[in-house]
Amino acid sequence: MSGLRAAGGVAKKSAKKAAGGFSGIEFHKSKGQHILKNPLVVQSIVDKAGVKSTDVVLEIGPGTGNLTMKLLERAKKVIAVELDPRMVLELTRRVQGTPYQNQLQIIHMDVMKADLPYFDICVANIPYQISSPLTFKLLAHRPSFRAAVIMYQHEFAMRLVAKPGEGMYCRLAVNTQLLARVHHLLKVGKNNFRPPPKVDSSVVRIEPRNPPPPINFLEWDGLVRLCFGRKNKTLGAIFRQGNTLALLEQNYQMAAALHKAADGGQVDLVAAVNALAMADGKPDAAADDDGSGSDEEMGEEEEGGKGGGGGSARRRRGKASEGFKEQILEVLQRSGYIEKRAAKMSQDDFLALLAAFNAGGIHFT
Structure with a gap:
């Protein structure tokens, strides 16, 4: 046996x-x-x-x-x-x-x-x-x-x-x-x-999706990152924050130089997505890999605790001009997104919002 x-x-x-x-x-x-x-x-x-x-x-x-x-x-x-x-x-x-x-x-x-x-x-x-x-x-x-x-x-x-x-x-x-x-x-x-x-x-x-959407993906992620920093707030509230406005105005002032060589604002998707995946600002925070981080936690880098532009480095950039703030809010009002919340916005909504900002010379890089 x-x-x-x-x-x-x-x-x-x-x-x-x-x-x-x-x-x-x-x-x-x-x-x-x-x-x-x-x-x-x-x-x-x-x-x-x-x-x-x-x-x-x-x-x-x-x-x-x-x-x-x-x-x-x-x-x-x-x-x-x-x-x-x-x-x-x-x-x-x-x-x-x-x-x-x-x-x-x-x-x-x-x-x-x-x-x-x-x-x-x-x-x-x-x-x-x-x-x-x-x-x-x-x-x-x-x-x-x-x-x-x-x-x-x-x-x-x-x-x-x-x-x-x-x-x-x-x-x-x-x-x-x-x-x-x-x-x-x-x-x-x-x-x-x-x-x-x-x-x-x-x-x-x-x-x-082949071909991929013909947009500047780094700029797209800049907008989406900002909106999802506080995804349940209205866009009007998010874009009234002083540090956010200061950063956007700096981008606005540099827009011509930044986008002149980008062929209408488009950049190479492979390079853009690779940069997002591998750099500190990769798509989604590391906490998301194990499901432990909330969207609010993911947004702290961008919001700087109280909302705005991500901590002391951005605060040192100063405040945006009143005229620029009015320009931002006018884009949101005219496009119909001032009372919208990121948590309920579709792909088409974000694409339309980015197009509205870009038409006003406002970029997210």
């Missing part, structure tokens, strides 16, 4: 290994390593991604390869970007001697530092702490891809897909939905991972 038990144990271990088991590998929660272990969820993600036999698939954070193996069954090629050398070794071992060996390319480095190659579809179960910068890095990628199917922390995913008037609607939603169509696909409970994270997850499909 003991021999039969031993043989049975060996058989179970072999089966687990063949199925992409994780024996001998310790996962680090601090690095965001939560391996998706439920085969039904894995299959559902592959199905919803709509992978074609001619597709090159970019997978970010393949881990032990449970999702990778399913993608290899469907795709022409899979490019897996993995930072952990142990996972790279495990992934290499799994495809060695299989028909998929020549279909898999592994890039061993930090995805945020990688120059990503061409791909048709991105599928990713990512470390949640890079959710925001990675999303915008992908949206800045050229040539544009067909879709990205990404596993996010559930609350972050809800922010991505939120609509005007909903509680989760925020600057992240506005910026993302300007550049892409975003759909929530499925919620994934924490027990579907090993080790289980502290929060539930959700899978989101992102389809970039």
Whole structure:
């Protein structure tokens, strides 16, 4: 009997290994390593991604390869970007001697530092702490891809897909939905991972708008950032703040020089979005990556505590002239947005508001 038990144990271990088991590998929660272990969820993600036999698939954070193996069954090629050398070794071992060996390319480095190659579809179960910068890095990628199917922390995913008037609607939603169509696909409970994270997850499909909207994205984000600093206040109240007006007047005075070389106010989208993703002013505050920051907290940098232009550095710029204040309020009044609140404004509203300000020579950079 003991021999039969031993043989049975060996058989179970072999089966687990063949199925992409994780024996001998310790996962680090601090690095965001939560391996998706439920085969039904894995299959559902592959199905919803709509992978074609001619597709090159970019997978970010393949881990032990449970999702990778399913993608290899469907795709022409899979490019897996993995930072952990142990996972790279495990992934290499799994495809060695299989028909998929020549279909898999592994890039061993930090995805945020990688120059990503061409791909048709991105599928990713990512470390949640890079959710925001990675999303915008992908949206800045050229040539544009067909879709990205990404596993996010559930609350972050809800922010991505939120609509005007909903509680989760925020600057992240506005910026993302300007550049892409975003759909929530499925919620994934924490027990579907090993080790289980502290929060539930959700899978989101992102389809970039191609071509992207012909606007200066840095200026767009400047306006949206300001409006969402206090998203439940009226725009009239926000734009009456002294520090905000002082900053805008400075931009107004420099507008001709700043925009003369920008071909009608447009800038390169790739450069703009990359700058937003990687700089201190990246789209959405770091707190948003784990869902812990409120929109009001995200706006403190811009509002400077009491509302206005973001602390002592901006306060030193002085006060705006009364004439400029009247000019700002006239634009808001004429465009019909003076009593509007960012929390309930749509993409079209923000586009119309930006156009109204720009027509009056007022820019957000």
